[in-house]
Amino acid sequence: MNKGFKQLTYPLAKMVAKSQEAGNMTPARSTDHKRKSAYALFVKRLEVALGCTAIRTQSELMIRGVQFIQQQKMLLFRQLALDMTEDII
Numbered sequence: 001m002n003k004g005f006k007q008l009t010y011p012l013a014k015m016v017a018k019s020q021e022a023g024n025m026t027p028a029r030s031t032d033h034k035r036k037s038a039y040a041l042f043v044k045r046l047e048v049a050l051g052c053t054a055i056r057t058q059s060e061l062m063i064r065g066v067q068f069i070q071q072q073k074m075l076l077f078r079q080l081a082l083d084m085t086e087d088i089i
Helices: 003-018 038-088
Strands: none
Touching: 003 038
């Protein structure tokens, strides 16, 4: 996790853990003894959520790039075909 990601995650988790709704979302008994507080639970949840969002965004950008390249190839082939048919006619 990079520095900017931590600067976003930790204050946000602290703010959420202090809210009244945090009591409804955190488990009454935690099996993980290292993470007993609502703050630690929200940090972990935010890290996972932001990580998944980042991976999904990167994947979508890669897919769009591939689709753009395929579209450009198709346009190029179409133009070449038109040029070839004009030369024949």
